[in-house]
Amino acid sequence: DGGITQSPKYLFRKEGQNVTLSCEQNLNHDAMYWYRQDPGQGLRLIYYSQIVNDFQKGDIAEGYSVSREKKESFPLTVTSAQKNPTAFYLCASSTLTEDTQYFGPGTRLTVL
Amino acid sequence: QKEVEQNSGPLSVPEGAIASLNCTYSDRGSQSFFWYRQYSGKSPELIMSIYSNGDKEDGRFTAQLNKASQYVSLLIRDSQPSDSATYLCAVMVRLPGTYKYIFGTGTRLKVLA
Numbered sequence: 001d002g003g004i005t006q007s008p009k010y011l012f013r014k015e016g017q018n019v020t021l022s023c024e025q026n027l028n029h030d031a032m033y034w035y036r037q038d039p040g041q042g043l044r045l046i047y048y049s050q051i052v053n054d055f056q057k058g059d060i061a062e063g064y065s066v067s068r069e070k071k072e073s074f075p076l077t078v079t080s081a082q083k084n085p086t087a088f089y090l091c092a093s094s095t096l097t098e099d100t101q102y103f104g105p106g107t108r109l110t111v112l
Numbered sequence: 113q114k115e116v117e118q119n120s121g122p123l124s125v126p127e128g129a130i131a132s133l134n135c136t137y138s139d140r141g142s143q144s145f146f147w148y149r150q151y152s153g154k155s156p157e158l159i160m161s162i163y164s165n166g167d168k169e170d171g172r173f174t175a176q177l178n179k180a181s182q183y184v185s186l187l188i189r190d191s192q193p194s195d196s197a198t199y200l201c202a203v204m205v206r207l208p209g210t211y212k213y214i215f216g217t218g219t220r221l222k223v224l225a
Contacts, residue, residue, distance in 0.1 A: 042116070042200070042215040043156075050210065090155055099144050099204050101213060103155040
């Protein structure tokens, strides 16, 4: 089965902790994205990557970091600098020629 | 002004009726338009994409695009209770060397049995 997987489904973070959210895709897509969704708000772009070992900041990158060491993987780290991390995090991917984005199942992060 | 604007709803329609969801966008350079359905607690799933003015039909769904009015809509015919969800409108804008997706906040649809 081709698709995008995210883990864990639910994640709890204590104050001051860094946590890493996993995103893996086997669609052979070049581009990958991280979004954050808060209640009543649209998806906001955190980071995106169009090629291995390269990534760009989105609209709300502060307090987050990413890596793209493999085409299939685009993990997101939520650092302690992110003051309000409780949200639903969505990973997406697309090819560079077809512009449709496909989403993973999401990770719900709660800060305790 | 928000870049992609949708009425948050809820939009309530009786089962079997036509549901009409609307979206306006501000960037005239927008080239691709998407409708996603999102059930509560789940991730968005693509319903339709549309690229040129006019209508595009896929089963019970019809997307309509009017670039002059910067308006895109989604019609759902024969609405079913299972269509109850939030519908996200998304717009893709090409930038030099890359592109950007902008999402609306979504319209919540309730189909009443």
